[in-house]
Amino acid sequence: MENKLNLDILLENIDGIAYRCLNDKQWTMLFITSGVERILGYKPEELINNNELSFADIYHPDDALRVWNEVQLAIENHTFFTIEYRVKHKKGHYIYVWEQGIGIYENGNLIAIEGYICDITIKKLTEMELMEIVEKQAKELLKKKEGEIERANFQRILELTKGMAHELKNPLTLTLNSYQILRAEIFRKERRPERIDMLLSVMKDANTRINDIVETIDLTFRSVSNIKEIFNVSKLIEKSLTIDYMQEIKEQNIHLSISEETSNYNLFITGQNFIQALKNIIKNSINALQESSKNNKREISINIEIDNNNQSLLLKIKDTGIGISQEYVKSVTLPFYSATSQKTSGGLGLAIAKFLLHNDKIDISFKSDIGNWTEVTLSIPKERWRHSDGD
Template identity: 20%
Template structure:
């Protein structure tokens, strides 16, 4: 080696010595025989405190370590040999000082000096604080994951390319149930939507684009989950980093039960408004109709008192009886109306022959009943179950109407009753050849207290009660009529067989 080369080596060593002394890391330089070329104070004190080994320039690292720890000697020799082979190596060591655990990251690398000597450089740094932070981060992520997976709502995150960053178990489960697709991180969320659902894919593409522009979104969707229609409230929130939108967080909440409850409350409110309106009308009309026959009775009683002719008393008493009968009929209708509105359905097997006969027998003493011929046709194809008392109310009202509104000028006055019942439903038709109903009144006859004119008989509650009873039985009623020819009421009631 020339003098110039010796000078270059000396300059190189001085420069390196200056660098390692000022370095923040712990630095050790070894030659190819594992002797210490140089080390800084940091490395010296780490070895002294950790292993009780005092390293000096020129000392053999392996011999110094062998005197203290045989296993550690072999471990460090293997690391240095790997570095000498030209392969850098990085390891983490754990050791204890004064009852506290420390972590060190150590780098081994070889290089060749200008004089051709191979040098092993060993850099170490304390990563105890970093390891603690990493542990906290892992624990935090585990806690967050645990929280996300216990939430009933679906949560997923996508990046700016619509790729899945993460998702919770609920979203994974519901997505698989809805589309048969297994989610995986990194996959394009739009590509996971089945090919046949083009409209759905475009809908979600628009939502993601909207959110990635920094605008939160709120949507309502209905999906089939496990063969049941479910309603979801979906919210999207942009993920912003350093003022830039980098992704989107999506929350999906099942609001099916809430929606059902809201719909039920809405229906109940509408029903309550209807009931209140009907109640107001009922109180007004009922008080008028109840008072009218009472005032008539009162007036007739005064006439009896004032009229000295006792021969007229029979006529007065007949008129009083008529008013009392009307009043009794009206009160009976009110009782039926009240009973229908508050009583639960009590299904039992219906014998339509018995039901029809009971209804006709109860009305045979009604004025004009003997003049109306009944035609019966009953066909039962299976056991039919319904509420007997409500069916009797329906039959009584429709049969009494046929008698009350018969056409007395016709020689043959009839009421034809046709009943067909099977395992699904009962179809019942009441057809008479009475006076009929004017067309303009057909859509009003089922309203409370409706009367076509002042001469109309009855309380005006009969058909209202009929319709209410049929609705309680979840059935339907239709009417067809022609003035002067007759009327047909067609009823359909479902079988409540248990």
């Protein structure tokens, strides 16, 4: 009895909303704490069983479909989902919220979704204001330094630096909110060890993500070089497939195919930069396959061909992972692209790849069929490549 009282007190006083809902188009609430009134202005009884309105009714129209798709993907893979989106306050304005949840199963069947929602409006607005300040200061600095540094390079470094901070924010937020949910779980009258283990696993994964980001940044800038040499394409690919990557490919039963044609071409480029860019692209493909349905064919293929229109050499890396929706294809190499807006691990790694390839005038582009495949194409200008036989 005392444990239940402690849990009730904790749930009613957490800085957010705890809920249990159905996995239907209305997100029918079976239970929701009074935090919903503090944050959104609605009384719990207005939302429970869709008495006066459903939770889906207050989603921002531009966010509703994305939220549905991301939750369904997480449920399919039996994992936690974390999302940022906008909801309408009872007074009519929109606020930003962060949500983490997971499917609840009974005898193998999904019976509900449980999760936690918190208000991140102030944080979002602060980020926007800070971004405006940083961009304003950057423009002023660029104006002052025009004679000292090359403008485009400075702007790319600035965007990359902001992207690093943004990528680190998501796993840090995930760790903090998982901790709050874990506290509530510990005070339950009947503890659920499997739920506690799942939360600890989420926190561990978030910490691993932070370490991966830091390691990516460290390895990237240690590898940056301006020395151009002649490299065979097949050798560059071979060096990018590290022991760790090959182990992941083996463990995930991914079929890796590399065209023999890659050995027929040499590139005059900064080799270290190209290898690190390839590593980031391949890592993104591995992650995309890890998040895809287990029923999909799991394959990464690397092929090469010549574009007859402009004589560019096209190196294509294709995976049969979760894909990228068309609305994100053009923005996927931006540092601010993250897993909260599209379920993939691209973001910073692909932005860094684009950054590293820029000095060799190598373009990076994407094609994708969401849920089925993604193809990354590196377009190498004709002055940067030759046939390995010297032609």
